[in-house]
Every structure is written in structure tokens, then in C-alpha cells.
Amino acid sequence: MVDSEQVLGCKAPMGLVLVLLLSSLLGPLGQAQAQDCEKPMRYTMSLTGEHIQKEHFPNGLVVTFECATGYRSTGGSGKTTCAAGTWTTSTLSCEKFNCGSLELVNGHVEYSEGTSFGSVATFSCKDGYILSGREKLTCGNTEWLGRTPTCSVVKCDSPPSVDKAEGPSPKRDLYDFASVVRYKCQKDYTINGSASLKCSSNGKFTPNPPTCLMVRCKAPYIPNGSQKSGARPPYVHRSLVEYECNPGFKMEGEGVMTCQLNSTWSSTPECKVPPVDPTISPVLPVDPTSSPVLPVDPTSSPVLPVDPTSSPVLPVDPTSSPVLPVDPTSSPVLPVDPTSSPVLPVDPTSSPVLPVDPTSSPVLPVDPTSSPVLPVDPTSSPGDSKTSSQFLWFLVLVPIVLAVAIGLTLKKRGSQSLRAPVPLEEDKIL
Template sequence: MMSNCCSQIIFLMCLLNVVKIRAQCEVPRAGDQRILTPESIKLTYSDGDTATFQCSVGYKPASLRGSRTITCSGNKWDYSKLKFQCTKKSCRPLPDFANGRYTYSPEGAEGVLFGATATAQCKEGFRLLRYTARRCLDAGWDGREPVCEVIKCPPPPEILNGQSEETLLDEYDYEQAVTYVCNAGYTLFGDSTVSCSKNGIFEPSPPECIIKSCGALPDFANGRYTYSPEGAKGVLFGATATAQCDEGFRLLQYPVRHCLDAGWDGREPVCEVIKCPPPPEIPNGQPEEPRLYEYDYEQKVTYVCNAGYTLFGDSTVSCSNSGTFEPSPPECIKKSCGALPDFANGRYTYSPEGAEGVLFGATATAQCDEGFRLLQFTARHCLDAGWDGREPVCEAQCEKPSAGHNRVLTPESNKSTYSDGDIATFQCSPGYEPADPEVSTTITCSGNKWDYSSLKLQCTCEKLKVTLSLTAQMLEIEREKLELYRERLAVEKERLQLDRDRLEVEKSSLALCKKAEQKTESHLKPNCTTAGDREGEAGVVQEETGS
């Protein structure tokens, strides 16, 4: 029973949902030119509902025929029966207004349809005051008719050295004209008449009144004129025309002319061809051809240098516009042979010294390094074609070998020069003999040095032994003499000591006597004469008696 109730409840709920879910259509599409009528605008559209269209603002039906209604079928609109179309409303062209007309945007037929713009444009000679543009709306053109007023111009400007033919007004209408005239002595340059233009100013610009012109002078034979001041003013009253001859000519007469009231004064200038005196001579060189007495403008002279010299500068000079040869003539300087590279085991010294030592006429003298001697090609000379001769040859050489130690060179080994590989042989000096006859007695020149390591010769002599023996005997005698001298010194030393002892005794005795003198009278004075004094007295007596 309970299950049946549940089944019935479920069935009823499903039935209710089916009733709720009915077919619906979305809001119908209208387009840019159509909209739904107010009564057709709803929140929901059910199956069988209808919707009716009308034209948007600014649009009108293209035709009175054709269905305007669509029907909701299920959940879709049936657009197949909708034949209603709309087109833009037309405001029609506006009539031209006073002194002007309209231009439309967009151009063509669209220019008078809904949304178009009509812009006011005044006729030439008028300018717009107000109501510039109008728009085509749903009810027609908006705005008001434009107002164009005639253009006015202020008085035209005054000009220097001239004025208008009539007295100037305070204001001029469009296209009203003013004519200018120049004062006496001046010529009008530009348009004499100006008019009030559509821009509200006089056009074209006023003309100028300029001083009378003498006109440009024609070029004369071999020359022309330059004017001061420059430009157009150079041919006006007071201007100056200066004669200038063509290149290669110089002015003889009538250099300047002046623009006066009646025209140019003076006469046509005269130009003559330029001549040059002979070109200058140069040391150590000369022209290729003999010099002439006179040369024409641009005539050329070419210099060449003597043998052993090189041309420095332009070899060719020309007769210039200044009547002298240009550029400056060249110099002929001694040719340079350049410094010679050092050769094997030697180098060059140059005469004269310094930079002159490699110039034409210089001498390069070969000089071998220490330990080498020159075999050939001692000197080379800088000639016109360069250094003559060939590269020197220096040979390795040893100096004369040193003997020493009672050794001398053998006669065949005693030479003035020794080359690489030469052998020198030694022997003992006279009075000496080899200590070992079997050892090496030779040395070899290796490059430029002697190899003394191979020399083993030692020399000795009998005389040396005798001399050594005599020397030993003499030393013994001297030793004995020294011993005797020592003994004598010892005796003298003892004698000296005895004298010292005697003096000490006498000094003691003398001291005792001096003390006794102080205690006794003079007639009781003891005899304090020392042994020394007695000896002195005896000497005096002996001297007096002559013994």
C-alpha cells in the first residue's frame, strides 16, 4: 500500500514538470532598420505567439505591401513570411541661401538622407558669420539658414619711395583695387595694382619702388664685370662695375664704371694676355730645353737634375696668372744610396759622418768585428746608380798567442796573423828544457780564440837549483847574524838594568841628605855629593889640568 502511494506521488510530480516545460522562442531579431512594435515586446514568447515589426527612427517602410508579422513555432521564429523592409528617410536638398550654398556629406544621393550633414559655404568675397552646419534628422533638417557677409579689407600698406594714386580709405570692399605710383627717380618693381582679396587683405603684396637700373653690362673681350653691391642692387643708380680679366689676361685700362642717372659711365676695359719672364735657375739642375726670353700664360718648363741628384718638388712649373712661374721651382738634392746592411762579422763606417754619409759621393768603409780580419772589398762608393762594389768578407782571426812560463813559439809558428784552424807550437826558452818531452806542445785557433787546454809543455832549468842552494846558505848566515845580535841585545839589557839600580840608590841617598839639612845647621852640613856629582867634579879637574 505504501509503495503504491509513493509511485502515485512520483507520477504526479513528473506530470507537473511536463506542464511547466512548454516550448518557448527567444527575442526575435530585428536588424538595424527595423524594431519590434511596443505591443510585441515581451519577456517570453511561447509557441504560437506572434511578433510585429515597424521601422527604426529615421527610417520608413520601403513598401506598404508585405507581411510585418512572424510566428513562434515550437521554439523557433518563422522568418520566411517576413517581407517588411525599411529605408532611410530623405530630408531633400536645402535651397541655396543668400550669398552661399550647401555642400553635403556624404556626397551623392546619400547626402540628403537621415544622418547626413549639410555644411554652409559662402560665395567668394563673403565670409560665414553663423550657422555653419545642419543635420538630417527624423523630422527633417535641423538648425537655421546661415548668414554670409561681404568681405572688407583695411587700407593697403604704404610703400617706400612711392604712394597710391588716390587717397586711401578707411575700409575697402571685396575686389576693390588700389594702384601705386613711384616717386621721381624710382622705378616700380612688381604689380602696381593690388585688390581686396577673399582673405580680408590686399593681394598680391605691394610692389617696391627701387632706384633706376642701368642694367647689366655685356662681357668685354677676355673679361667680365663684377658688381658692387652684389645681387640685383649691383646695377642700380650709384652701383659700381669693376672690370675683371679672364684667367691668363691682365687689365690695361678702364678698370671701373659707375651707374649714373643717364646710365653707365666710362669705356670698355682692355685685357691683354699675361707674359712671364724666364723661370729661375736651380743649383745642380736646369730646364730640359734652353730658356726663352719670354713665356705665354700657362706655358710650361720642366726641370731635370744633374747626375747623382734627385728632383724634390714639382718638376714642371707654369706661367701663372700673376705673371710668375708657379709653383716654386724644385730642388736637386743629392741622391741617397741608403744605409748598407751589416755584413757577416762586420759593419760599415761612412764618410762623411751623419746623414751625408749615404748620399751621392759618400764612401762606406768595411770594418770587421774584433777577432776577424778583412780579406777583400774594403770600400764602396755611393754613385748615381747606387753603391758600387760587393759585400766585404771578414775572416775569423786569433791574436798572437801568449807563451809565458819559460816558453816561446817555434820559428815556423811565429806569424803576423792567425786564421781559424791555424796551429801554434811552443818550445822552451833558451837555458830551459821540457820537464816532460812527451806532452803536447801545440794550441789551435778556434774561431778567433786559442784553445790553451791542449798545451801541457812545462820548462825547467839547472841554474835554478844552484840559485836555490846559494839562497839557502845566505839565509843561514843571516840567521846566525841575527842570533848574535840578539845576544848583544841581552848584554846591553843587563847593563841598562845595573845603571837603573845605581840610580835608585843615589836617589835614596839624596833624599836622606835633604832631610838632614833641615834639622842641622849649615856648618854641620853632611856631605851629600852623589857619585854622579863626584864624577862630574873629577871631570872638571881633569879638564883644567889638561890630563
């Protein structure tokens, strides 16, 4: 008879005992009917001893489990028995091993699956610190597999010296992260770049070291303009001047200029004649010796369009008599000498008229076929020959008076005439 306690290593349940007693009574017939068991599989456990490599287990065989790598027992037994092709239940309980959290001074730790078995810890340092050691560690069966890294402060080598400058200051062989050094240019030189450099997290000073420049701008030249205010030569970096245009000129561009690092001015304005507004009539310069232009009376009759083919209109002397339009078909009028006798237009078909002495008696043309005309007696009565004589005097004097008046008028206007005087032929003037 099989001892059930010996087979299982512990007190077996009553059902199992009856099965074993029955199999022992049946003898070889019962053994022929028993079934083997396949290899038992537990996710958190593994077989121990000689049973690790087996794939098939005979009926009634007792095996033992233990917690797998990375897991730890929390109690119970790991033994189980193959009974008719089935493994009995094991009471062993296993859980993942926990490696615990890690600490990194001046740095950070991130975990892929917490701090239990199989989790990966990733390390990084704060800005200004550099990691020394492994960047990642894995939680093993009993602990983290590796040594925890450290974060050490970044160091920068001393930056170079700069020509025509003092510094870097302070002077050291090594500088800690965030340390600052400064440069200062010598007299008459201007710094180009940053005067301060800082030790950065990559172990280098930033930005790049500056340079020292001699800055001199030439005196500005603005045609038709002059300096209004600002600095005087020499023009160094950031010297400021302001220019303005001469009267009659308009500035294009910025009138305030600054001397830049490249020894040039920030702007170059121009003084130009302002453009003419096409909607405004141009105003010509006024000749101070000319007559003033009087304002136009808006109620007067309109200045008519001028025929471009006509002669130009000369300025009118305000003290002279108005000039009447000249009939182009009339004979030219010569200036009249006020001391001379007036000359009337001559009809070429008429007899020549001799100048008349106003103190003398008028002489009428004589008809050769008529009777001679005797002098008239002023004491004679009207209706006689005296009346005829007076009538003749009237006929002679009226044309003379009219001719003198017209001559004087034409003389004053002669200089204003637009047509040049043309001399008369001698045979037409007596």
C-alpha cells in the first residue's frame, strides 16, 4: 500500500487517498491505465532540481516550484503532484522584486515601469551640470544592475584675450557654470559685440569674444543743405547730427544721422526742389522794374483768347491814352511833330494841298474857267460876296483844326502802335 503522505509530502485529501488505494488494489491493471503529465507552467514560478529539463512526467510524480527570477515568495508551498495527467494545485505565492527608488543630486530620474524588476531608470542632470557614469540602469533580481551616476558642475576654460582691450576679468584658469567675464576697450576704441561673456552648459563661453574698433565718420555733405544741430568733429561712434535744407528745397530721407560702427552715417538725405502741383498755375519771378499786375475785377468782361499768330501786346503806359485797335487796311501813321503843320491823308487823285498859314486868308483852288475871286469886304452885308467868303473860311479851317487834333493824338499813340511806321513818298506830301 502506498503512503499518501509520502507521495505528496503532506497529508493528502480523502479523495486522493481513495484513488491511490484503488490503484494499489488493481495492481498492474491500474498502472497500465494511468496517464502521464505535461511539463507544468507557471508565469511567476520555475521547477527546481532535476525536473527542470524534463518535458513529460509520470503519473504520481511530485515536483517542486520556486519563485522565478525577479520574483519573491510571499508564502505557501511550491510542491505539486501529477495525478492521472493533471497537476495538483500549488499554494506558493510570488510577486515581482522591487529595487526601490534612486536619487540623483542636481539631476532627474525617470522610470519605465516603476522601480520593480525589469524597470529601466534613465538619468539626466540639471542645466549647468554634466552626467558622470551610466545614463540608464535596470532593476535586477535583487537590486539595480549598476552604479548610480553623479552630476558634476560644468567647467569652462578661460576665454581668449582681445586686441586693444582689457580682460577677460576676472582672470582664472577654469570657470564654473554661469560665471561671467568682461572686456573693456582702450581709449579711442569702440567695442563691437558683447562686453560680457557667460560660461554656458556646453562648457564654453558665449557669445563669442568682442573686437575693438577705431570708429571715425567723415563730415556729412548735403548739397543745398546745412547742419542744424548735433555733434562736431571728430565724429565717433554714435555721434549724432541733424541737417536741414536751404529755403526753396525739400528734404528726402531722414535728416537726423548717426555715426555707425562701420564709420558710415545711418542715412544720407537729399535736398531737392519740390515737385510742381499740376493743379496750380506756376508763378513766374516778378521783375521789380516792371509795372505791377493789378487784381482782376471778377465782374468785368473776361482776358479774350490770344491768337498765337498775332503780334505780341506790349505793356501799356498807365499815363498814356488808351490805344485803339488799328485797322490793318489803313495807311500807316507817322509820328507828328507838334511844331509842324498837320498832314492830312492825300487823295492821289486830288490836287496837292499846300500848307496853310493859319494867319493868312484861306486860298481856294481856282477854276481857270471861272471869274477871279476878289477879296471880300468885311463891312459888306450878308448875302453878298462877304457871305460867300465866310463860308469858304469855314470850309478851310474846319479840316485844319481836325487835322491838328488828330495829329497830336496820333503822335502820342504812335509809340504804342504795333505796326512800324512807314515813311510816305515825297511826291505825295507837299
